[in-house]
Amino acid sequence: MTQSEAGAAGREALKSRVLPQMAFNKPKGTPKPTQRISNSQSGDMAKARFQVEGNAIVTGGAGTLGLAAARALLEHGLAGLMIFDRTLDQAEAEIERLRVEYPCASILSKQVDITDEIAVSEAVVHTAELLGSVDILLCFAGVVGCVHAVEMTATEWRRTLDINTTGSFLCAQAVAKQIILQGTGGSIVFIASISGHRVNFPQPQVAYNTSKAAVLAMTNSLAAEWARYGIRVNSISPGYMDTILNEGDGIADARAIWADRNPMGRMGEPNELTGLVVLLASNAGSYMTGTDIICDGGQVLL
Ligand SMILES: NC(=O)c1ccc[n+]([C@@H]2O[C@H](COP(=O)([O-])OP(=O)(O)OC[C@H]3O[C@@H](n4cnc5c(N)ncnc54)[C@H](O)[C@@H]3O)[C@@H](O)[C@H]2O)c1
Numbered sequence: 001m002t003q004s005e006a007g008a009a010g011r012e013a014l015k016s017r018v019l020p021q022m023a024f025n026k027p028k029g030t031p032k033p034t035q036r037i038s039n040s041q042s043g044d045m046a047k048a049r050f051q052v053e054g055n056a057i058v059t060g061g062a063g064t065l066g067l068a069a070a071r072a073l074l075e076h077g078l079a080g081l082m083i084f085d086r087t088l089d090q091a092e093a094e095i096e097r098l099r100v101e102y103p104c105a106s107i108l109s110k111q112v113d114i115t116d117e118i119a120v121s122e123a124v125v126h127t128a129e130l131l132g133s134v135d136i137l138l139c140f141a142g143v144v145g146c147v148h149a150v151e152m153t154a155t156e157w158r159r160t161l162d163i164n165t166t167g168s169f170l171c172a173q174a175v176a177k178q179i180i181l182q183g184t185g186g187s188i189v190f191i192a193s194i195s196g197h198r199v200n201f202p203q204p205q206v207a208y209n210t211s212k213a214a215v216l217a218m219t220n221s222l223a224a225e226w227a228r229y230g231i232r233v234n235s236i237s238p239g240y241m242d243t244i245l246n247e248g249d250g251i252a253d254a255r256a257i258w259a260d261r262n263p264m265g266r267m268g269e270p271n272e273l274t275g276l277v278v279l280l281a282s283n284a285g286s287y288m289t290g291t292d293i294i295c296d297g298g299q300v301l302l
C-alpha cells in the first residue's frame, strides 16, 4: 500500500468512527468517584486517590516539562505512555531510560506535528489501538518567540497561535472523540502560562501571550462542553521555569530580571510542576474541571 493510499484508508476509518448523538440539553449528572475516603481510613486510600490509571498521551513529551510530567505519571502508576513530539531525537535516550525504569509500562513515542489535523487524528486512534485506550492527555507542545509587535510578521504570529492554541485544540478534540467512544471519561490538561494572565517583562511576546490566554478560554469552554462525557479539562499556568525554552537569544538578561521580580527569587525547576499534573490526571482531581492553577513562585504578585 502506498503512503497516500494508507492516508486515505486512515481517513475513511476515522470517518466511520461514529460518535454518539451530540445532545446539548443539560446533562443529568456525571458519575461520582467510586471510593470515598474517611479520616479513619488508612494512608493507602489517600495514596490511591493520586494513583494515575490508564494510558496517557503527552504532547511535547520530548521537551523538558513534558518529559518530567510523563515520568511523574509513570511514578504514579500509569500503564501506557505515548509521547508525541515533532522532534524526538534528543529525547530518545531519556525515553529509553524510562523503559528501563518502568518495565511494566508500555512506553511509546511518535513523531507528530500537532498542527497537522489528520496526523493528530490518526496518531490518537493508533495510540488507542496500541495501548487499548486513551484516558489522559497532557498538552505540553509549545513554542515561544520574542518579537516586537511592530516587527511581527503575519507568518510569525500565525505560527505561534497555530502550535500553542490550535495544535492543543486539535489534540484535545481527537482525544475527546476517543474517550467519548470508549465511554470511560478521562482528563485533559493544557499548559497555559502566566503569560496568558499578564504581560511579561521585559521580553516582547504578544503572540505567545495571546496564544496562552486563548488556552485559558479553551479550558473553560471545553470543560463545560465535555463534562457530560466524564472528561475533565483543566490547565496549569507555569511561571518562568528553568528549561531550554528560556535559553533563546537575548533571554540571558531577562532571566536575571525574572528572578529579581519573583518573591521566591528564582525560576522554577521542571519537577515543581509535576505534583499538579498528577493531581489533575488522577482521581484526586475528580471534582476539578475548568480550572487553571498558577505555579510561578508568586511572579504574578509583583
Ligand atoms: N519553560 C517555561 O518557563 C514555561 C512557562 C510557561 C509555560 N510553558 C509552556 O510549557 C510547555 C513546555 O515548555 P518547555 O519549557 O518544556 O519547552 P521545550 O521547548 O523543552 O518543550 C516544548 C516541546 O514542544 C515540542 N513542539 C513544538 N512545536 C511542536 C509541534 N508543532 N508539534 C509537536 N511538538 C512540538 C518541541 O519539539 C519541544 O519538545 C510549552 O507549551 C510552554 O509554552 C513553559
Ligand SMILES: OC[C@@H](O)C(O)[C@H](O)CO
Residues within 6 Å of the ligand: 144, 193, 194, 195, 200, 203, 205, 238, 239, 240, 241, 245, 246
Ligand atoms: O511566562 C513564562 C513563560 O510562559 C515563558 O517561559 C516565557 O514567557 C518565555 O519568554
